[in-house]
Amino acid sequence: xxxxQFKIKELRKxxxxxxxxxxxxxxxxxxxxxxxxxxxxxxLLEKKYKRxxxxxxxxxxxxxxxxxxxxxxxxxxxxxxxxxxxxINQFLDFETYIKSKLLLExxxxxxxxxxxxxxxxxxxxxxxxxxxxxxxxDGFIGENVTDNIxxxxxxxxxxxxxxxxxxxxxxGEVIMLHQDFVQLNQYAKITGTKLFSNPRNAAAGSLRQKxxxxxxxxxxxxxxxxxxxxxxxxxxxxxxFNVLEIFKSWxxxxxxxxxxxxNHDEVISFFRMMESTRSSLNFDIDGIVVxxxxxxxxxxxxxxxxxxxxxxxxxxxxxxxxxxVLDIHFQVGRTGVITxxxxxxxxxxxxxxxxxxxxxxxxxxxxxxxxIGDIVTITRSGDVIPKLVxxxxxxxxxxxxxxxxxxxxxxxxxxxxxxxxxxxxxMEDWNCIEQRKKKIIHFFSKKALYINGLGSSLINxxxxxxxxxxxxxxxxxxxxxxxxxxxxxxxxxxxxxDNIFSSKNTTLSRFxxxxxxxxxxxxxxxxxxxxxxxIDNFVNVRISELLVIDHIGKExxxxxxxxxxxxxxxxMINRLSNIYIINDI
Numbered sequence: 012x013x014x015x016q017f018k019i020k021e022l023r024k025x026x027x028x029x030x031x032x033x034x035x036x037x038x039x040x041x042x043x044x045x046x047x048x049x050x051x052x053x054x055l056l057e058k059k060y061k062r063x064x065x066x067x068x069x070x071x072x073x074x075x076x077x078x079x080x081x082x083x084x085x086x087x088x089x090x091x092x093x094x095x096x097x098x099i100n101q102f103l104d105f106e107t108y109i110k111s112k113l114l115l116e117x118x119x120x121x122x123x124x125x126x127x128x129x130x131x132x133x134x135x136x137x138x139x140x141x142x143x144x145x146x147x148x149d150g151f152i153g154e155n156v157t158d159n160i161x162x163x164x165x166x167x168x169x170x171x172x173x174x175x176x177x178x179x180x181x182x183g184e185v186i187m188l189h190q191d192f193v194q195l196n197q198y199a200k201i202t203g204t205k206l207f208s209n210p211r212n213a214a215a216g217s218l219r220q221k222x223x224x225x226x227x228x229x230x231x232x233x234x235x236x237x238x239x240x241x242x243x244x245x246x247x248x249x250x251x252f253n254v255l256e257i258f259k260s261w262x263x264x265x266x267x268x269x270x271x272x273x274n275h276d277e278v279i280s281f282f283r284m285m286e287s288t289r290s291s292l293n294f295d296i297d298g299i300v301v302x303x304x305x306x307x308x309x310x311x312x313x314x315x316x317x318x319x320x321x322x323x324x325x326x327x328x329x330x331x332x333x334x335x336v337l338d339i340h341f342q343v344g345r346t347g348v349i350t351x352x353x354x355x356x357x358x359x360x361x362x363x364x365x366x367x368x369x370x371x372x373x374x375x376x377x378x379x380x381x382x383i384g385d386i387v388t389i390t391r392s393g394d395v396i397p398k399l400v401x402x403x404x405x406x407x408x409x410x411x412x413x414x415x416x417x418x419x420x421x422x423x424x425x426x427x428x429x430x431x432x433x434x435x436x437x438m439e440d441w442n443c444i445e446q447r448k449k450k451i452i453h454f455f456s457k458k459a460l461y462i463n464g465l466g467s468s469l470i471n472x473x474x475x476x477x478x479x480x481x482x483x484x485x486x487x488x489x490x491x492x493x494x495x496x497x498x499x500x501x502x503x504x505x506x507x508x509d510n511i512f513s514s515k516n517t518t519l520s521r522f523x524x525x526x527x528x529x530x531x532x533x534x535x536x537x538x539x540x541x542x543x544x545x546i547d548n549f550v551n552v553r554i555s556e557l558l559v560i561d562h563i564g565k566e567x568x569x570x571x572x573x574x575x576x577x578x579x580x581x582x583m584i585n586r587l588s589n590i591y592i593i594n595d596i
Contacts, residue, residue, distance in 0.1 A: 022053045082155040084145045087240035093324040105323050118274040122252045122304045123281045125268050128295035129186035130215045136179045139170040162227035167262040180239030187214040188293045191230035201535045203566030234266045251304050286327050298326035334358040336385045341422045345449035346529045347437040351376045368397040373417045373435045382412040448474045450527050454482040458533050459525035462514045464507040472496045516592045529570045546588050
């Protein structure tokens, strides 16, 4: 019994921690699937050992502590969560459960909708006027986001039509489209502000701004999916599908992918269709929601503590796989940032063999508390980049694990690592051979001062042989420098030298980008080039001049100013500007 009590206690702590990350910080570190598995484990343990059940267990509550800077407000009726299933057999069990509870034998009519991956919000209309907007919160009390909601263009301030209840709670989801998310992060890079990890976090962060003007600048949209409280005097609907249809006639946004299904076969067809087409959508969904269409039968079934009995979320299966952490190495980036890279026992994931995964930075590594020997769950973010989803904390064999300690010295040049806000950086710049390689590779990359034939493999060999120490040295190369290099014959040598000789025309924006200044992407380089006009103005720019340029934030301005004030950098720029003809922009 003690062992089970310990398991339940640990599971509750883990789930509450993930609730805090998801609902309060908008910064989850595990997938929804992994979270659902944790909740299901806890639910089954509590069901088996009823004496250990606790009213404050995560299986009984929704959400986490609220960010109170916006103020809080009570919902007119509880805003519940949904129970989740992950396969078709479970849906059939759900249908069987409903039939047995309602003593039905005929096919059940379901209303199917997309499960949008956004922020749940409750809109309260009084006499057809938008009165308040409240986030889900703990299901009973949420954050008052009324001022911010009014800046979302798709939400009507006034409803138009007939039979509108005097008081109406409209339930829905605030989301951000993929292209708007990309644009927001591009703008954040230019201004040196916070980058968001996914559209849901961007939507949540935008909705919770203290300054409603910031929310106004962010492109949020809203889709409604249900009704909470309503005054019954003018209410005459008995079908959930019809409610959504009348919402549309009143001016409320409802996504067109809703489907009235007459039996479970049609529900399954809708699920499979959306699973196969989800990648073509311009926003994130993680499944479908299946609801009993009859409002009368919904009321008969009622709710449990945290979810309705008449609705279920059918989740799409993520591409997840478990493997073992074999080792770790610390990668040195172009700007000196040290990135932990986990070495994994190879696994096949989405048709690709995954052997390593990045933990991004020191803060991320210490947050997850990873050890060599841990069993971890991996996914491919966007079906491309391998990403750590979770660690199997419950089944750790602690005596067989080796805690990973972040190094105090650069793994390449052994210089002392400086740390700031969880970012660890080697400060040796060009003196660190790994940084030198990556800086030169970046300098001659396609968006910078590209030279055909001068790729990363060749540059690495030239650096390793001490033939080049900076981009300037490329222009002093001769035939004999290439003779000892791997897979470089006379023909290729001549081609590369000819390309080096003929590639001395460029633009100011490409030149600035090529310098590899921290946080300066090609778009920021174009902004700087447009404002500063020429290389002399760039080298002699004052920080006050940078701060008045649109889209240049304080951090970016400091990075540029500190770079051009460095004597070695000024010498390099001067010598390069004598080699290159630098045109405007």
